[in-house]
Amino acid sequence: MTTTTTDRVGPAASALPLTGRVAVVTGASSGIGAATARLLAARGARVALLARRADRLAGHVxxxxxxxxxxxxxxxxxxxPDAVTAAADRVxxxxxxxxxxVNNAGLALPDxxxxxxxxxxxxxxxxxxxxxxxTEAFVPDLVAAAAERDHADLVTISSAAATSVLPGFGGYAASKAAVSHLLRNLRAELSPKDVRVTTIEPGTVDTELRDHLGDPELTAAVQGFxxxxxQLPTGTDVAELIAFAVTRPRHVNLPLLTLLPTREA
Structure with missing residues (x-):
């Protein structure tokens, strides 16, 4: 019989609160995704790392x-979509x-x-x-898992840009606004089925995203900002927030969390 978090007592339960859980992390080849995969595994989950760069994934595994x-x-x-469906079957x-x-895969490009x-x-x-x-590929699993053990978790990394004006990055901001609003609606749909939906909107984080802007002038301006x-939050800081959200008591859902550098308004 599979042991769930709430079945365990004592120091081991505290040290490995995700024992018995199966996690998928997308965008897991670097940054927030890689840090999240490492932390969830360290807390006891079995983790599938999903991303395009197979060599990076192999190193993290x-x-x-x-x-x-x-x-x-x-x-x-x-x-x-076919690759996502096949990946879900493999997991x-x-x-x-x-x-x-944990839906983390994303791009930040200038307009x-x-x-x-x-x-x-x-x-x-x-x-x-x-x-x-x-989300579509794994929601049936989440709903079935929640019916069996009273809860499951869908976490999506959006961005503080979803509610900000970012000249030069309006397309990125718009895409993240769409993601955040999609998750508000998914929470309304899934919460009655005991699937907890959490959207995390980080501000500036120390990841490699800004290294792929493709415009030297814009890259310099972003670097100046x-x-x-x-000091910026790291992928590990975001991963800690994810781990906190998914280890709350089953009756507690944190729908929206924002993480910013202390100096970022």
């Missing part, structure tokens, strides 16, 4: 296993039903108006369509 955790890599592109074959999904809208389309594909495809903030 090796590190998790070396630390005593359980993980495996699922290379897949969230913008390809079920390996670990069984998923009860914790670059006048260039045919390529960046806009790419962000909609990854940030919005990708998040929806992954980042430098003005002093």
């Amino acid at each position: 090796a590190a998790i296993e070396a630390a005593g955790g359980t993980a495996f890599a699922v290379p897949a592109d969230v913008t390809e 079920r074959e390996r670990y069984g039903r998923v009860d914790l999904l 670059l108006l006048g260039q045919g809208g390529a960046n806009w389309r790419r962000m909609i594909e990854v940030n919005v369509n990708g998040a929806f495809a992954v 980042v430098d003005s903030l002093g």
